[in-house]
Amino acid sequence: MLLNKPGQTYEHNGMPLEVGCGIYAVKSDYKGLYGTIAEIRSGKDKGTHNRGIDVYCRFLPPINKEVEKRIEKQLSAYYGDPVRFGDIAIDLIIMSPEMLRPVKKCRVYQLTDEGTEFRFRPYEHVKSCDLDAPPGELYRVVYDGDLHTDELEEIFYILNCRHPEGYNGWSLSMSDIVELYDAKQSAYFYCDTFGFQEVPFVPAEREDRHV
Numbered sequence: 001m002l003l004n005k006p007g008q009t010y011e012h013n014g015m016p017l018e019v020g021c022g023i024y025a026v027k028s029d030y031k032g033l034y035g036t037i038a039e040i041r042s043g044k045d046k047g048t049h050n051r052g053i054d055v056y057c058r059f060l061p062p063i064n065k066e067v068e069k070r071i072e073k074q075l076s077a078y079y080g081d082p083v084r085f086g087d088i089a090i091d092l093i094i095m096s097p098e099m100l101r102p103v104k105k106c107r108v109y110q111l112t113d114e115g116t117e118f119r120f121r122p123y124e125h126v127k128s129c130d131l132d133a134p135p136g137e138l139y140r141v142v143y144d145g146d147l148h149t150d151e152l153e154e155i156f157y158i159l160n161c162r163h164p165e166g167y168n169g170w171s172l173s174m175s176d177i178v179e180l181y182d183a184k185q186s187a188y189f190y191c192d193t194f195g196f197q198e199v200p201f202v203p204a205e206r207e208d209r210h211v
Helices: 065-079 085-089 123-128 152-161
Strands: 010-013 016-020 021-024 034-041 054-059 093-095 098-102 104-109 139-145 176-181 186-191 194-198
Touching: 016 098, 021 054, 065 085, 123 194, 152 176
Parallel strands: none
Antiparallel strands: 010 016, 021 034, 021 098, 034 054, 054 093, 104 139, 104 176, 176 186, 186 194
8 A cells, every 4th residue: 555645544543644744753763853744655565574554754854953953963873974954854764653643733813803902912911801711703713734843832933934825814923822633622822921821712613713
């Protein structure tokens, strides 16, 4: 079996692996890296003799440079020669499913003109209004997609410095809400003065809140 078209999915022990979607390395010398799945191979199409399937991954340069340095050091020790991240970023790395987890997708909500009372205000202001989260009907979705990371600080950097295609809002700011989701669940995070606060946000019906 060879899956190499975006959207093709293989389920491994209840974990869906989708070609083209983001993954995070949780084990191996590549632990800590985000990337995308390029191919999934099994049977006669495999490139290794390992049991199970081969997941061919293309890893992205980490925003956190300490992660990059650590992985370069690990790989340099393993190969006995200096290794730079650029040397592996151009290659497809074969991983087993146990070394990976799918990256959650991301929705970003920003306040409409009806929500100016909360716009660009810290979470403390929300609490002062006897609320745990601003009302969902005051927000609209300005992005829904795969950023190939679900680290909130990296998402903040991307949505301030590298707006992805389809992003229809201002740079991520205080009072914005980030939803991280997969097929099973969602979690919502309020962009605060420093960092994020997880909140029990309840979005309006999706067809009413898209741009």
